[in-house]
Amino acid sequence: MKSLTVIGFLGSTLDASKFGPSRWNKWRPTVGLTMHPDLRVDRFVMLYGTPHSRLAEYVAEDIASVSPETKVDMRLLDFRNPWDFEEVYGKLLDFARGETFDPESEDYLVHITTGTHVAQICLFLLTEARYLPGRLLQTQPERGSTDPAGKWSVIDLDLSRYDSIATRFAVASAESTSFLKSGIETRNANFNRMIDEIEHVASRSRAPILLMGPTGAGKSLLARRIHDLKKLKHQVAGPFVEVNCATLKGDSAMSALFGHRKGAFTGAVADRPGLLRSADKGMLFLDEIGELGLDEQAMILRAIEDKRFLPVGGDKESSSDFQLIAGTNRDLGDAVASGIFREDLYARLNLWTFRLPGLADRREDIEPNLDYELDRFAEREGQRASFNKEARQRYLAFAASSEAVWQGNFRDLAASVTRMATLSPKGRIDLVCVEMEIQRLRRLWAVRADKGADTLAEVLDDQAIDSLDLFDRVQLAEAIRVCKVSRSLSEAGRALFNVSRTKRASANDADRLRKYLARFNIDWGAITKSAN
Template sequence: MKPLTVIGFLGSTLDASKFGPTRWNKWRPSVGLCMHPDLRVDRFIMLHGGLHRRLADYVIEDIGAVSPETRVEPRLLDFDDAWDFEEVYGKLLDFARAEPFDPEAQDYLIHITTGTHVAQICLFLLTEAHYLPGRLLQTQPARGAVSAAGTWNMIDLDLSRYDSIATRFAVAAAEGQSFLKSGIETRNPAFNRMIDEIEKVALRSRAPMLLTGPTGAGKSQLARRIHELRRANHLIAGPFVEVNCATLKGDGAMSALFGHRKGAFTGAVADRPGLLRAADKGMLFLDEIGELGLDEQAMILRAIEDKVFLPVGADREASSDFQLVAGTNRELGETVAAGLFREDLYARLNLWTFRLPGLAERREDIAPNLDYELDRFAEREGDRVSFNKEARERYLAFAVSPDARWPANFRDLAASVTRMATLSPRGRIDLECVESEIARLKRLWSGAAESDGLEALLGGEAAAAIDPFDRVQLAEVLRVCRASRSLSEAGRTLFAASRLRRSSANDADRLRKYLARFGLDWGTVSAA
């Protein structure tokens, strides 16, 4: 067994007694803990104030009489006010940091029976935070008998060691994970592990979280559930404020996010608080954060770090203490490389990044989500609808097959269930209804896959004259152009790799010449 060191305060009241043989009939905590045959104390670090030197010497002498093998080391620790939490915690922290602990060679017990209540609380907190590397020791007088030794027990702060508490924690953890999944019994192992990690972060960190993944993967719903989980655990008190950054364009973006003062611009007829102030003490969900302009990104970064921002037209800063969850379907790392997203903001958001997989990547979760969507339909419409056995088997066989693309992910699934439930007025979705829905989904997805919009833009004859190789490339260029706010922005995105190698001198001119090969210009493309 390793040597045992006990750390504790001298009890100015409990350890005091009159000198004489009657003192051995009294329970004195510091003396009593050294009298137990089943608790060998090799070293006792006794903390005391300067006013109690004489009592310390007296108690040390008695410990030597009952436990000669115990080496007592008195440590002077004076407080101006022993009930001042800040002072007591600070001085105990200094003591803990200066002490050369060696947990590999010694065991440590922290005696929390003596000292003021403030001192006992501080010892508990420092032990829980591992500044004091030991377990808690509690002593008390023996009940119904005269005993100078009293009784003792240890408190292990590793709560997983206590079966009943560990069981309750396991139940609470399962409830938290289920809560984030809206009660859906998902079966995808990677997704479940991610949700478990998100639940831990949501309950233990106020840092921003970044949810990535394709459109329709459930970022907005998950953000709302994170807010509700934090609120249920009293970690947040304010509202959930959601904004789709793709809808914030031009001068209105600043006003919507940060608010404005009356008269700040034409049409500003009254003060506007803005979405950041609306999220004070709550959570702000910035969906599609990659769509924000660089100026808005700079102000968001300052609001995250300093909790202050400047409303449009104001000469005084406003404040808001919000927690941030951001969402995007873009690869922000690539957007940073293209110069469209601030690197410092990305670094701030990238501490906790979680990618939500699309429905096609979680086909084993389609069945439980199918039941969830039927429940949502019943709550929304007040009409309970279910599948008959053959219809359910047929729908799931298609849904998990490679033929089911699910490009809009859970939005596709929700829309599909809504259609089938609506077209089944008797409350049962039958095989005929399912076959009709499968055919509808194939038509919808086939049309989305085949149409690249070139016929509408160039005309059927001109589009047909383009080689398939060039057509794929042109379709991607047009997609980027439509998602960009200017020719220069589109050029920076398309030629990001060239810009890093400094081999592209003018991205906008390079893009302009490419479009001209097909008889197109920026005005035509952006208008389309």
């Protein structure tokens, strides 16, 4: 059987009494807890201050008289101000770290009846954080009785032991995850597990969150729901500020993100706070963060770590305390290897990374999302639409089949439902309406599949395209796509040759790419012109 150690403060008021026989007619919590036949205290660690040294010795003598088996360890712990939370917590933390605890052979109870309210709170916090590896002990006098022992009870901070509390926490957690899913009863097991993790992280951490996934997978909506959930729980007070980094190009990017001072450049007729400043006390969502330039990435990293940044043209730093959520459809690891994304920023973002699957990978979730989009249409347009039985079955059968590629993911589904609900006679979506929509989706996805040909058409004429082998068409179309999203010929070369470039003693990626494009009579200027 393990021995029992109790840790507690001497009660300068509750443990005090006249030094005479009458003291045994009074409940004194520190002495009383050693008088219970059903609570054998093997060791009592008594915390006391210098002004109460005589009382501490007297109480220790009384404990020895009623419980000879209890060893009293007297620990002097002085506070300049016993109501100063920082001082009391700091000294108690030092005490806890300096103790040698052996939970394998000893049980521990932390007595929170004595001491100032500040001391009691600190003991609670240290026990909850497991710096003091025990349970909380409360004592109180027996009402209507002169029994000096009083009553005792133990509080176990493992909430899972309390059925009603555990049930309430489970319900609250389920409500939070449902909130993050906009109330949609999703069925994909992997997605549901991911949302559970996000709920835990969002509720307990202010660290950056990185949402990865294809365009239309729901990154923006999820980021907004995370902010709304934290606001409901009073964890953030500020706004949700969303930024599409793909729209921030050139000199205007710095000004939009970090603000500028009046006169910083031509057209800066007034101070501008910037989007980071606007997100103070709230949440900043940087969608498509992989599109930011390296200079902007460096300033974002400092703003995350130090909560400070320098506006354009400013000589005084601004501050903003925001939580960051970043979204991207790029593989940032590949972007780091290509030299177009900072490794230190990626490391900072990569603490909590969640990959949102596309709709084609969550086909079992199409039906609940179909109903969700119908409800959204009703809220938005003020009129409800619904399927008849045959039409619903036909649409779901097509939507779940391999024929439905869902290239635009949930955006495609939302647009599809909007079209059917708008075109349905009297709000009833019938089989004819569904068949028309299926044909529309087929045409839409066929056009997107030909996007490579469209890309070539922007820089080559039909005769030049017809002269290319299919192999060259596919390769050239991808090379042009990378060039269009890159800021320079060198950056595009690094992205395209990021593997082979490491195998050569020296590399001029820009020259290599220039020569490749020249084979097809294409120059960098023609590509950048088509991108604008």
